[in-house]
Amino acid sequence: MKTRVVTVNDESLSQAAELLRRGGLVAFPTETVYGLGANALDGRAVARIFEAKGRPSFNPVIVHVADMDVAAALVEMDDRALAVATAFWPGPLTLILPRRKDCGVSELCSAGMPSLAVRVPAHPVAQRLLRAVGVPVAAPSANRSGLLSPTTPAHVAESLGDAVDMILAGGASAVGLESTVLALDPGMPPAVLRPGAITAEDIAAALGEDVIYDYGDQDKPRSPGQLLRHYAPRTKLRLNAVDLVPGEALLAFGSVKFMGVRGGGAAHDLPDTALRNLSEGGDLAEAAANLFRMLHELDREKHSAIAVMSIPDKGLGIAINDRLKKAAGSVQA
Numbered sequence: 001m002k003t004r005v006v007t008v009n010d011e012s013l014s015q016a017a018e019l020l021r022r023g024g025l026v027a028f029p030t031e032t033v034y035g036l037g038a039n040a041l042d043g044r045a046v047a048r049i050f051e052a053k054g055r056p057s058f059n060p061v062i063v064h065v066a067d068m069d070v071a072a073a074l075v076e077m078d079d080r081a082l083a084v085a086t087a088f089w090p091g092p093l094t095l096i097l098p099r100r101k102d103c104g105v106s107e108l109c110s111a112g113m114p115s116l117a118v119r120v121p122a123h124p125v126a127q128r129l130l131r132a133v134g135v136p137v138a139a140p141s142a143n144r145s146g147l148l149s150p151t152t153p154a155h156v157a158e159s160l161g162d163a164v165d166m167i168l169a170g171g172a173s174a175v176g177l178e179s180t181v182l183a184l185d186p187g188m189p190p191a192v193l194r195p196g197a198i199t200a201e202d203i204a205a206a207l208g209e210d211v212i213y214d215y216g217d218q219d220k221p222r223s224p225g226q227l228l229r230h231y232a233p234r235t236k237l238r239l240n241a242v243d244l245v246p247g248e249a250l251l252a253f254g255s256v257k258f259m260g261v262r263g264g265g266a267a268h269d270l271p272d273t274a275l276r277n278l279s280e281g282g283d284l285a286e287a288a289a290n291l292f293r294m295l296h297e298l299d300r301e302k303h304s305a306i307a308v309m310s311i312p313d314k315g316l317g318i319a320i321n322d323r324l325k326k327a328a329g330s331v332q333a
């Protein structure tokens with residue numbers, strides 16, 4: 001089937017819902033990044049996600065539902081889970097919880113583990129789609145495995161091409177970074193496995209309990225997505241750059257007024273193709289929303305590397321730096 005990028009209206013939404021129910025793949029906008037959706041109850045449909053992404057089959061997939069009540073039918077929600085869900089859903093938070101035996105969700109979504117990742121997205125198009133389809137929707141980010149997450153419909157089309165049956169175009173994702181992944185294993189401290197817009201401090205405040213960051217170790221990651229080679233552009237990244245090497249592009253944060261090029265020249269004279277500023281005013285939310293789009297744009301040109309200015313490691317900056325470190329850990333394909 002040929003990929004169709006469609007604008008959202010009642011008709012395209014009901015077509016998308018029908019496609020999903022019949023085992024098709026539909027990319028849809030969420031407030032974090034675009035998701036590549038499949039009917040989570042249909043193992044063959046979920047398998048198509050792995051095929052389309054070229055994703056290693058051990059990596060589990062987040063199941064998206066319209067509200068907390070549907071989530072509670074799929075996973076066991078204890079008091080802590082109910083408290084964070086009430087505080088942050090719908091929103092950019094994924095919960096890893098024990099899956100219910102009778103939940104009907106394909107085992108592929110859990111990749112053989114007793115847990116299941118669930119999320120209630122806030123984006124109005126995602127909400128409308130989930131309500132229309134009436135089944136839980138398995139959806140990783142809508143990109144080829146290991147490459148950058150998509151924040152626009154064009155990114156999805158570029159990355160997945162004909163492997164996806166329909167792309168619902170809903171503008172650019174407002175958050176721009178994947179959801180915070182929180183593990184709530186009974187009897188264990190709550191642990192952020194992947195930082196995102198909702199920080200450990202936000203969650204601790206809602207729970208009245210300390211929340212740890214657990215990025216796992218590289219030999220035995222607690223969440224397969226913690227592997228270092230992830231979210232990677234083709235071009236090499238050079239982090240915490242304080243000046244530029246000729247031939248490099250610059251991904252700036254804040255003012256570039258005092259940034260020079262080795263051998264002479266100033267960063268602000270770079271051509272448009274080689275310069276992006278995540279946020280001239282140093283705003284972390286703006287930087288997060290721009291991050292993947294700007295990396296995509298700079299990655300399209302042939303630069304020797306992308307130099308990235310340092311970003312404060314607090315609040316949302318923790319999540320931005322996590323993605324940047326992963327992108328820099330990549331090897332050129």
Ligand code: TXA
Nearest residue numbers: 032034035060061115116117140141178179223224225
């Ligand atoms: O913002 C998002 O979360 C986006 C949108 C589409 O919702 N989705 C997304 O999915 O980023 P994906 O598949 O690219 O990343 C899911 C992350 C991976 O790091 C995966 O390893 C982890 O969640 N994960 C999923 N299920 C898990 C489980 N049962 N236990 C531990 N980690 C899990």
Ligand code: MG
Nearest residue numbers: 140141149178
């Ligand atoms: Mg992903």
